[in-house]
Amino acid sequence: MISWNETLSTGIDVIDDDHKFLISLINQFAELAEHCEDLAQISIAVGALNEYVLNHFRREEILMMVCTYSERRQHQREHKAFTDIVDSLQQLYRLRPRLVNLREVAIFLSDWLNSHIAVSDQGYVAQMRAHKSLVDTVSTNLRDDVNFRFDEPDHLRVS
Numbered sequence: 129m130i131s132w133n134e135t136l137s138t139g140i141d142v143i144d145d146d147h148k149f150l151i152s153l154i155n156q157f158a159e160l161a162e163h164c165e166d167l168a169q170i171s172i173a174v175g176a177l178n179e180y181v182l183n184h185f186r187r188e189e190i191l192m193m194v195c196t197y198s199e200r201r202q203h204q205r206e207h208k209a210f211t212d213i214v215d216s217l218q219q220l221y222r223l224r225p226r227l228v229n230l231r232e233v234a235i236f237l238s239d240w241l242n243s244h245i246a247v248s249d250q251g252y253v254a255q256m257r258a259h260k261s262l263v264d265t266v267s268t269n270l271r272d273d274v275n276f277r278f279d280e281p282d283h284l285r286v287s
């Protein structure tokens with residue numbers, strides 16, 4: 129189980145709210161992994177987690193882009209590696225549920241999220257604070273419109 133604490137805070141409300149919700153989804157999954165035998169219920173929990181992770185990463189990546197965070201490519205690679213693992217686990221669970229050790233998956237998810245928020249996400253905090261008004265404006269759009277897109281202008285592109 130992970131619990132929210134101030135060392136995980138980024139000070140960016142839309143991101144902190146996402147992180148708190150992700151923690152609650154992972155804790156719910158850990159609870160199911162411990163006690164639930166209902167494969168359909170577990171599949172629903174994994175699907176919900178997967179979908180929220182994708183939406184959260186998209187929001188975070190847009191904010192990293194608008195504040196021109198120089199390490200965002202590396203950060204996106206971390207996100208991608210994580211979503212690839214979660215996708216594979218989801219597929220394996222769909223095909224051969226008994227091969228997946230749900231308790232170990234729950235520990236992996238908790239540890240990954242905890243260290244990603246505590247270390248990697250802290251990397252962009254100073255840059256986002258330096259662009260606070262822009263980040264606040266885009267955050268409002270990200271909250272109001274789940275399909276909000278921000279196409280990367282050429283001058284923001286990092287090769």
Ligand SMILES: [Fe+2]
Pocket residue numbers: 188203207244248249
């Ligand atoms: Fe992140």
